[in-house]
Amino acid sequence: MHFRYGSFPVLSGVSFSVGKGELCGLFGPNGSGKTTLFKCCLRFLHAERGRVMVHNEDISRCNIEHLARLVAYVPQEHKPPFPYLVREVVLMGRTPHLGGFFGIRRRDREIAMDALATLGISDLADRPYNQLSGGQRQMVLMARAIAQDTPLLFLDEPTSALDFQNQMRIWEIMRDVAGEGKTILACSHDPNHVAWFCDRVVVVGDGTVVAEGPPEDVISEAVLGEIYQDVCSVRMLDGVQMVMPRCVAERNGKQESSRPLHDALFVGACGEVDAGT
Amino acid sequence: MTEPTGFNHLLKRLGYETSGGFGEEKKIVILLSLAAVLFITASVAVVLGTYNITVAEVYHTIFTHLTFGDVESLPKLHNTIVWDIRVPRIILATSVGGALAIAGAIFQGVFRNPLVEPYILGVSSGAAFGAALGIVFPTIFFSIQVFAFAFGALAVTLAYLLARSRGETPIVTLILAGVIIGSIFSALVSLLKYLSDDTALREITFWLMGGFYYATWNDVILLAPVVIISFFILWSLGWKLNVLSMGDDEARALGVNPEKYKFVVIALATAITAFAVSLVGIIAWVGLMMPHASRMLLGPDNRFVLPASLMMGGCYLIVCDTLARTLTTAEIPVGILTSILGAPYLCYLLRSKGRVIFG
Numbered sequence: 180m181h182f183r184y185g186s187f188p189v190l191s192g193v194s195f196s197v198g199k200g201e202l203c204g205l206f207g208p209n210g211s212g213k214t215t216l217f218k219c220c221l222r223f224l225h226a227e228r229g230r231v232m233v234h235n236e237d238i239s240r241c242n243i244e245h246l247a248r249l250v251a252y253v254p255q256e257h258k259p260p261f262p263y264l265v266r267e268v269v270l271m272g273r274t275p276h277l278g279g280f281f282g283i284r285r286r287d288r289e290i291a292m293d294a295l296a297t298l299g300i301s302d303l304a305d306r307p308y309n310q311l312s313g314g315q316r317q318m319v320l321m322a323r324a325i326a327q328d329t330p331l332l333f334l335d336e337p338t339s340a341l342d343f344q345n346q347m348r349i350w351e352i353m354r355d356v357a358g359e360g361k362t363i364l365a366c367s368h369d370p371n372h373v374a375w376f377c378d379r380v381v382v383v384g385d386g387t388v389v390a391e392g393p394p395e396d397v398i399s400e401a402v403l404g405e406i407y408q409d410v411c412s413v414r415m416l417d418g419v420q421m422v423m424p425r426c427v428a429e430r431n432g433k434q435e436s437s438r439p440l441h442d443a444l445f446v447g448a449c450g451e452v453d454a455g456t
Numbered sequence: 457m458t459e460p461t462g463f464n465h466l467l468k469r470l471g472y473e474t475s476g477g478f479g480e481e482k483k484i485v486i487l488l489s490l491a492a493v494l495f496i497t498a499s500v501a502v503v504l505g506t507y508n509i510t511v512a513e514v515y516h517t518i519f520t521h522l523t524f525g526d527v528e529s530l531p532k533l534h535n536t537i538v539w540d541i542r543v544p545r546i547i548l549a550t551s552v553g554g555a556l557a558i559a560g561a562i563f564q565g566v567f568r569n570p571l572v573e574p575y576i577l578g579v580s581s582g583a584a585f586g587a588a589l590g591i592v593f594p595t596i597f598f599s600i601q602v603f604a605f606a607f608g609a610l611a612v613t614l615a616y617l618l619a620r621s622r623g624e625t626p627i628v629t630l631i632l633a634g635v636i637i638g639s640i641f642s643a644l645v646s647l648l649k650y651l652s653d654d655t656a657l658r659e660i661t662f663w664l665m666g667g668f669y670y671a672t673w674n675d676v677i678l679l680a681p682v683v684i685i686s687f688f689i690l691w692s693l694g695w696k697l698n699v700l701s702m703g704d705d706e707a708r709a710l711g712v713n714p715e716k717y718k719f720v721v722i723a724l725a726t727a728i729t730a731f732a733v734s735l736v737g738i739i740a741w742v743g744l745m746m747p748h749a750s751r752m753l754l755g756p757d758n759r760f761v762l763p764a765s766l767m768m769g770g771c772y773l774i775v776c777d778t779l780a781r782t783l784t785t786a787e788i789p790v791g792i793l794t795s796i797l798g799a800p801y802l803c804y805l806l807r808s809k810g811r812v813i814f815g
Contacts, residue, residue: 257702
């Protein structure tokens, strides 16, 4: 699979490829064009120049119905005006596979309910979707993308509104889905998430690819320094790479560490470790 | 479920689930009940009227016609009143109410706005102008109905073209374009009113209020099949309409081409609205209220909302029209009644369920 896209001024010559079954993280500062990139790939926006290839097929030529069987999309945030039930929203994920009068078969319902169970939100099935919290809606959209059962998934900040447990759950689910041979392109703002869970990382900044490769190479102080203007430090903790704010790293580096380590982990990115690892 | 298995099988073929925790059997029962209510309302309405005919005589007349019995043996007056006036009028009211309610549900879904009514794109103003032309210049514009329909359709076409740019019709632009076109045609209607003499002015005013005074079998034969066919087409797009109401980008991601389906459903909804309006004038509120009422009963899934709207719209207009022709000796224009009965209902909705329905 090969992505190539070029447009001015949001995206100027972004080009990268993602292999089958990979969980690829798309990483970059606000306004760097991650969502725009997704929207161009999904043809919500028309690319000025460039192509998006899936299995050697140029998807800018294929029709919307066909595209929806190839790619599922989880948008950042969205609220419909009507109180559809959660299971109806998830069932909408089956739309590209339906045929006939209404075409909804029992099997589609089972897939929808299974997707809810995968996400652990079966209890939300009968709640109106537009009355859920932002995080719950995000879980529902994730379930919908899984129900859509496509070889390729685009996730636009799938964990942005979630609590810590659900963030980890979503990333674990993404790992499982990638393990089934599906390809995921997910964007995220947390360098640690990307480093912990992704097979590959593409860092975009100012509409171009700043770096790409395995997370241990890409999530480095040099790259983060380039896109975030030197606010990050990268440390190792129990052999796991941790990104933390430089101010925190420096503050704690000067003090003698006395707090237990697991405490540090659950504060998220602000851990405390020996400086200079 | 007590229905025979053949019926269950049919439901499954249509994609409705009769078991398995999806709760759709309850909704199907509600739909069937609504059909029964519609039938009962029509049966009661046909008996009521200023001219007293006994219940037995009314049904005897209808039964004779339906079984191709000896029509000549019926009392001539009863036959005329029941079969040539009341029955077509009730069927026409059902068709018009159904058409407006379906169109309302469609427009609300496509525009993702539960406060939209079928006249939003200017079809009523256009039709009013066409009708007014027909009334003021009967020699040039030979038929009120034809020109009401033509101008109603023209108004929506103009709005659609005005809103379309670079292969897309954004919803906000479309609504704005509808408002603009609508106001132009309203101004033109006012101009015609200003120019017309007293008789024509009176006629225009009455037309604008809507009514079934002149309902005949010809109207029924024209409108009912169109409404039924359009309904089945739109109903079959019910699930796609659900997806469409999630927003254009969402629809695209789920494989529903928003431009294509927006065009199809708006065209069909406009056609039946314009057709209904051209036959009976502008009847307000049905298209706004009935989809709401359906959603309150059955939830927002358009596979249920559309048939429910059809039946509730039909029911509501039968009730309003029966009141219109029986409350006083002179007829009240039905548009007045639909508004008087409808506005409090919407107030009630707003006060009681506002947060659920209006977001």
